[in-house]
Amino acid sequence: MxxxxxxxxxxxxxxxxxxxxxxxxxxxxxxxxxxxxxxxxxxxxxxxxTVRQVEPAPVLLIADSNDGAALQELIDKLNAERDGIVLLIDAAEGLSDLEHPGAGELPIRLFGALKAIHEGFESLTGERDSLAGEVESLRAEVERLKAAAEPADSAEKIASLKAQLDAAKVPYRANASVESLEKAVAELPKA
Known part of the structure; x- marks a missing residue:
């Protein structure tokens, strides 16, 4: 091995x-x-x-279990943060509007990040819509130019075909279509 x-x-x-x-x-x-x-x-x-240094997560130590009020205050604070995060998750999933959570460091930071993402999407959506409008106007202009160019191309082609038939002294109708002129030119004897 x-x-x-x-x-x-x-x-x-x-x-x-x-x-x-x-x-x-x-x-x-x-x-x-x-x-x-x-x-x-x-x-x-x-x-x-090298091993990455990771900061340890903060640990809550309850030294005096008789201090129920402080413990209840901490629990209420954590519940408020959790509720704020749940509201932000609902907003991210589209279940509600994005609103400032009001309290808690993590929910406020998450709100800031989600708000920045939301504003970025709104900006991109607006830009996409304006570009889509521009694309449609350009397509319409291309179609207009194609329509304007076809008669000129057709007139030049008819003149060229008629010149070939005149040179070969082949009669044709004055209002002959492009297809009939092309057919007459194709039937000319090859010299």
Whole structure:
């Protein structure tokens, strides 16, 4: 077995570098070192990677369980934040209008992000609608120009066909259609 295995403790998203891209670049196959003890086929030359520093989540410590009022206040605050987030999710799903949640750091931040996204969509929609109107006007102009160009092209074509028939001294009707003139020219003897 070749030494092309990179034993790396997972999860792989904990690293600053893109370990999958590094493995591909170096021709290595990654195996999670935390789920196997075997190191068979381990590569000697593996890329250096660094673990991403993640800030720990804040932990709520309740030192005095007799302080029920403070605990109830905290629960009420968390419930208000949850309710604000639920309203914002409903707005994002189109179930209600997007409204400022009023309280809570997370709902207010989420509201700001959703509002920016909403404004971006409105801007894009307006631009799309104006471009669609411009496309329609350009299509109408193209059709108008085509209609104006056809008689000129047809007149030039008729004149050319009549000139060929005149040169061959072939009679034709003065109001002959383009198709009948083309047929008469096609029947001319090849010289």
């Amino acid at each position: 070749s030494n092309k295995i990179w034993y790396l403790p997972g999860p792989f998203h904990q690293y600053r570098e893109d370990v999958k891209a590094l493995a591909k670049e170096h021709g290595l196959r990654i195996i999670d070192a935390s789920i196997t003890e075997s190191r068979e086929g381990e590569a000697d030359d593996v890329p250096e990677v």
